[in-house]
Amino acid sequence: MSNSFLIFASILFAAFLGLTFVQITKVYDPEHHGDHHGKVVYGFPVPEFVTAGTEEAFVTPIAVRLADANPALGPKNASKCTTCHAFEQGGANKLGPALWGVVGKDIASADGFAYSGALAGIDGAWTAEALDGFLLKPKAWAPGTKMGFAGLKDEADRANLIAWMFQQADAPMALPEPSAEDLAAVAEQQASSEN
Ligand code: HEC
Structure with a gap:
């Protein structure tokens, strides 16, 4: 060999x-x-x-959760935000930007607030879906954000808070209707969990 x-x-x-x-x-x-x-x-x-x-890890689409949400429970969750954010009309920027009327508004567009490049670089407006993703895990949704908040894990808590945030505006927007896709996803999930 x-x-x-x-x-x-x-x-x-x-x-x-x-x-x-x-x-x-x-x-x-x-x-x-x-x-x-x-x-x-x-x-x-x-x-x-x-x-x-x-x-x-299925998450019921936010539009479906909003239909069952209770905005009256929003402030309970918003109390986790108020060290950094003012939600009320005419509220000033604090450590975080003022949030009156934030739903439907362009992301990172509060006057006089110095946003991170991470948030400033995201196009679009704050829809229910965007808020749901951001508030679940700010650092995952907007990597590099300077919002020092771990996130609201509970699906219902986020829905209640977002439903309430919809109302904190001069001209509140209507809650989004669940899309056919949303409803199909929920039906599929229900069918598979019954097996
Ligand atoms: C420790 C302070 C802090 C806490 C607590 C906090 N935030 Fe923030 N938030 C910030 C900062 C700072 C920013 C700006 C982030 C950036 O520029 O990356 C921000 C940004 C935001 C934005 C984007 C606003 C815009 O003008 O685009 C929303 C919406 C928001 N926060 C909602 C919340 C909600 C709701 C809570 C509570 C569940 C919360 N935040 C808790 C500091 C905080």
Whole structure:
């Protein structure tokens, strides 16, 4: 046996060991902690599990949640914002921009407020959907934002707050109607959770 054959053979053997190791490595799938307690799958997580993970994170579209929202519960959540924001008519900029009439207004357009490049660089207006995304996780929705707020995790809390924010304006806009897509997404989610 020549030396180069031995080297080749040991590389093959090492590769074989590596593959075997990958196959016997147990991957614990934390996404399924709740309903499949202690479930262990072998090898890398297969695509089904990855998809199942995102399905579990289904968020009812904001237009659907707004239909059931209670704006009277808005101020309770807005109290988490008022160290930095004034919501009332004629309110001044504080650490964050004044928010009277923010719904429907261009993003990053309060007079005299120095926005981060991150927020200033986002086109469009504050729709219910944009607010829902931003308030869930400001730093994920607008990477680099200087809004120092972790986010409002609860879907209903965000809907109540946003429904109330719709009213904090000179000429309040109507709440958005759920689109056909929104309704289909909810129906599909309900059907799959009944299985
Ligand atoms: C610690 C201070 C702080 C808290 C708490 C905070 N914000 Fe902000 N917020 C800011 C700052 C600063 C900005 C500007 C962000 C930028 O320029 O990146 C901002 C921006 C915003 C904007 C964009 C306004 C515009 O003119 O485009 C909205 C909407 C908003 N905040 C809503 C809220 C709501 C609702 C809450 C409570 C659930 C909240 N914020 C909590 C500091 C805060």
